[in-house]
Amino acid sequence: MAQCTRYFTLIVIFFVGSLAFAQKASDSIIKPIKSKEWIVWTASGTAGLGSLLALNQLWYADYPRSAFHWKNDNNEWLQMDKMGHGYAGYQLSSIVAEGFEAAGATRSKAVWQGALISWTYLAGIELMDGMSSQWGASYGDLIGNTTGAGLFVVQDQLWHEQRIIPKFSYHTTPYPGLRPQVLGQTVSEQLIKDYNGQTYWLSANIKSFIHWKPIPNWLNIAVGYGGRGMITGDDLLVNDVFFPDTQRTRKFYVSLDVDLTKIKTKNTLLKYVFKAVNLLKIPAPALSFSTHGKPEWVGLYF
Numbered sequence: 001m002a003q004c005t006r007y008f009t010l011i012v013i014f015f016v017g018s019l020a021f022a023q024k025a026s027d028s029i030i031k032p033i034k035s036k037e038w039i040v041w042t043a044s045g046t047a048g049l050g051s052l053l054a055l056n057q058l059w060y061a062d063y064p065r066s067a068f069h070w071k072n073d074n075n076e077w078l079q080m081d082k083m084g085h086g087y088a089g090y091q092l093s094s095i096v097a098e099g100f101e102a103a104g105a106t107r108s109k110a111v112w113q114g115a116l117i118s119w120t121y122l123a124g125i126e127l128m129d130g131m132s133s134q135w136g137a138s139y140g141d142l143i144g145n146t147t148g149a150g151l152f153v154v155q156d157q158l159w160h161e162q163r164i165i166p167k168f169s170y171h172t173t174p175y176p177g178l179r180p181q182v183l184g185q186t187v188s189e190q191l192i193k194d195y196n197g198q199t200y201w202l203s204a205n206i207k208s209f210i211h212w213k214p215i216p217n218w219l220n221i222a223v224g225y226g227g228r229g230m231i232t233g234d235d236l237l238v239n240d241v242f243f244p245d246t247q248r249t250r251k252f253y254v255s256l257d258v259d260l261t262k263i264k265t266k267n268t269l270l271k272y273v274f275k276a277v278n279l280l281k282i283p284a285p286a287l288s289f290s291t292h293g294k295p296e297w298v299g300l301y302f
Helices: 001-025 037-058 076-102 105-132 139-159 187-193 238-244 268-277
Strands: 164-170 198-205 219-228 249-256 284-290 297-300
Touching: 037 076, 037 105, 076 105, 076 164, 076 198, 105 139, 105 238, 139 164, 164 219, 198 238, 198 249, 249 297
Parallel strands: none
Antiparallel strands: 164 198, 198 219, 219 249, 249 284, 284 297
C-alpha cells in the first residue's frame, strides 16, 4: 500500500514539472531554433531524475537495500494497483507527448517519445523497488505501465486521436476505520491509500465512433472498475481470518462522462483547466455490477 502512496506522489511531481517546461517550449523565446524538442527532453530528464532522487532519499533510504529481485504481487488488492499503473502510464505519455508536439515535433514522433519517457520513468521506480528488501520489482506493474503507454500509442496510430481516455474517481468508504494505519487516517491519505474508494475508468467519446449529428462532441460513455472489502492486500484467507465480516468484491460500472477537451474555448487558462480536470471522471448516474449481488442503479457516483 505504501508503494501506491509513493507512486502517485511522484507522478504528480512529474506531471507538474513536465507541463511547466512544455509550456516554456511552446513560446517563441528561442526564435533561431525551429525545433525546441531539446527543452522537453531536458525538462523531462530533470523532472524525472530529480523526483526519483528525492524519492530515494525520502523513502528508500529508510529501508534496507538488497540485490535486485522480483516480487509477485499480482493477486493483491484485486489488481487495483495495476489499474493505477496503467492510468499513470497513459496520462504521463499524453502530457509529455503534448510538450514535444508544442516544441515542434511531428505528432507521430511526439507520441512515441512521450510513451518512451513515460515507460522509462515508471520502470525507474520498479528498479528501486527491486533493490529494496522491503519490496521487489513487479512484472505486473511493468505490464500495467506498458499497457497504459501502449493504449496511448495504439490509439494515435489507429485513429490519429485519443478516443478512449483512462480516468480516475474517488469517494470515501468506511474501511479505513478498520485499519487506518494502512488505509489512511485523513481524507487526503485515504484518497491515495484506500483502494476501496478508487475507481478507474475507460471513457470513450461517443461522437468519435458514431457520427450522428445530434450527439454532442463532448459526450462520453465510461466503463469503470473498482473493489470493496479490501482491508489487507493479501489473499482472501488473510482478509477472512482478521476481518471475517468483510467480503472482497469486484465492482464494475457503466456511466456517462464528459470529455472536457472537446469543449471549445479561446481562453488559454480555461483550456489548461479542462485538460487537468479531464484526468478525473465527473460525478454522474451509474449502473453498478458486482461479483456478489445484483446490479444496482446509483443516482450519483464518483
